[in-house]
Amino acid sequence: MEGTGDVNHERPRTGRRGFLIGTGATLMAGALTACSTGEKKESSTGGGSDDLDVVVIGGGIAGLAAARHLTDGGKKVVVVEARDRIGGRMFTDRTSMPVPVDLGCEWIHGQDASTWDLVRQLGLKTHQDTVFATREKPGDPWKRTVEEDPRPGYRNFRIVGGYNQLLTPLAEKLSIRLNTVVKRVEYSSTGVTVHADRKGRPVTYKARAVIVAIPVAVLAADTVEFSPPLPPTKVEAFKSVPQESIHKVAMAFDHPVFPEDADLVGEVDVITDDSTPWYLLSPPKGTPGPEGLVFTALIEGEETTRALALSRERRYAEVLDVIRSTMGDRKLQPVKVLEHEWFKDPFARAPYSKYGIPGEDLIYEPTGGSLYWAGIITESVDTSRDSGEEVAGEVLRRLGRK
Template sequence: MRDHETNGPASPARGGILTRRSLLAAGAVGAAGLLLTAGAKPPQGDWQTRTWDAIVLGAGAAGLGAARTLADAGRSVLVLEARNRIGGRMWTDRTSMSIPIERGAELVHGSTVSTWGLIDQLGLMTHRQTKLLGRLRPETPWIDGFHYESWQFPLGAPSYPNGLPAPTSGETALHWLQRVGITPDNYPIMLAAIEVDTEQFDVLPAKEAAKTIETALKYQGLTGPMPPEEYGDYRVIGGYDQVLQPLVAGIPLVLNAPVHTVDHAPGHVEVHTNRGTYSAKSLVVALPGGVLKHGDVVFNPPLPPEKSNGFQAISYLPVFKGILEFAHPVLPAGHPVPQGWDILTTFSKNPPSNWNASVGTPGFTGEVVVSWMTGGKAQELLDLPESQRFAAALDNLRTATGDQGLQYTKSSTYDWSKDQFARGAYPGPFSRWNANGLYSPVDDTIFWAGMVTSTVAWSRDTGVDAANSVLAALAGR
């Protein structure tokens, strides 16, 4: 299990962190051994005349995971990236605020995922979120998310002498909850939390709510701290993009090269970009599903119908992430929530959730707070002007802290649905649950990674899987 705070001195294996972090502060791109940027002259004599073992489309976690695996196996690999940076929807912004902030992916979800190999390799500091407090409404008490109380029904547990009614096919969570007599003012905190990180209950399948209610009924009568769990969420201090350095180091990489057409035949691809054409024996497509759905890349000949139909079935989850910097910690003295808090959620608010994005950062005396919501409620925020989004986020934080005079000094947000190289923050639960067939290779030549993943580790793992399939295909020719 990962330590709550890993900060170098606790372990010889984590020595030299501050020095290493200062070297990495410029970002992982600068560590690339072979990098073609916008101002560089394309190496026409080599990269565009040779036939690579593999070309990878996309320099996000999935694409770099594939490229690293192929390069380590001794295969020649070229990465083509549409943006002027690597990382995709992992985007550490080092200029907008006093400390690095994450416009996209921010958390390491779990203590055993593959990302930890990179974190440990670099000796990076991390902070685990352990002070998670939630309440249904401003007038209700704060409840610790790691206590059994977070599973209790505020108005009393319902009784089902004949067993909890099962959801019916196609039933929404909201309809099922109404049918079994659980009203919003009697939601356990852990049930209300589902809507913050996924679709709202009027869209979400009932089975998701039913599983949580089953657990809540088992925990009735229990109080106090729950047993420690292996699972947890962690932030990488100093910028999440640091973990990309080992993946990209020494990999031939062309930035500012959006792909518009892929000509393919068994054992050969021609990839056409606005910077020229590149050839390879195989291709790993590690682009967001929204880009493929939109048809931004044309495949010639067209892909099999089951593949293109699979792209069209991908749906993205609206996500609002507002980031506010404050000159001092936001909690006043005497507040019931302890300083160094991690998450404060008031579920009746929109956006409901705030997390502390600066706790654990050495030397920083202010506080950076992320305001968060997903699903239809997030779309309501995205439809507002940015100033009104920030006003809604500040209103929640003022209510949570009890300080109506609280004011931020800097603000930032990003609507990934307006980004032409992403077309959404990440796929919704329906796409993540129904990805069958999306990863099937075409002619043992075109392989797929990413697309409907929602975490950095998952994305990278699909890239590694795709690369291993490429290696098997190349070995068989």
């Protein structure tokens, strides 16, 4: 769990040779749109929520894992999600490009990640990213090198066909309310009332407890009102969490551009110089569809801030210039371009947050006997899931299992 428990929270190393170890794994989160099979007709008060045990705020993997654990424990649960899809910063776009593109989180880090049981349950294929293609200058033959594991047993994998496939078993038969934006949470030792806006009309959910599973940057922006007000120390802890900078721009071309068998492409200094903020990444090998047409430019650090301050047209031009220079073809022209600006997303407000900070334990402390917190600081998909399940276990112990 994030912030509590015995999970090893060592942050994977970033930088040129470490980007597959850290960059992108904690980016954000999903794109399934309608796993709400438990939907029931709502009452005039908007919730249709009589006799609820728990309301889960947030349909990312932490919220879904919590709801799954509670539902399997015999509790009556509803998940309220502001977006028109589940997954949060796990966002697989399946319609814009010839192949699925993960605009949020992308890697499973290590062979011990808790998400492997979902991979096996669904029979999904994965690809380990290891092959770097570099060359001294444009026009030279590509040199392929294999990245060595920086830590024993620590490897990095991507799911063929998109990360958000993992959400299916978690969301199955859950009662999920999409397009439902929480405005106010009233809580006491005896229960909670959640006030929200659903497509322009007020809805209300009453329950014995609530689990808040939304990003810390959203909480720090005070977009959700709590009554009584949260302790000042907790609010200050929200606001003190630094937000990391990273951005993806995917481009599709009308002919194969990316070198065969490579996972990462760049000039030599992309691999050896930590001052270089750019990477070019292909879809995982085995992805159905044309190969070499689509790939993603990753920008991180201060360069992200600079790039996002540009107009979209100028940003795309700079990305294309990097691709043209790296591939050695000044005539390359994309037929499609795709990005998601997480800093402008009102339900994310950042790609991901810095982990292992002072005050982290305070963030996860339950409040008022009925208000719980899960997945607030997202380090990776598996620790977010672990967070949701562990907090759900705390709630089950308080409410009692059926």
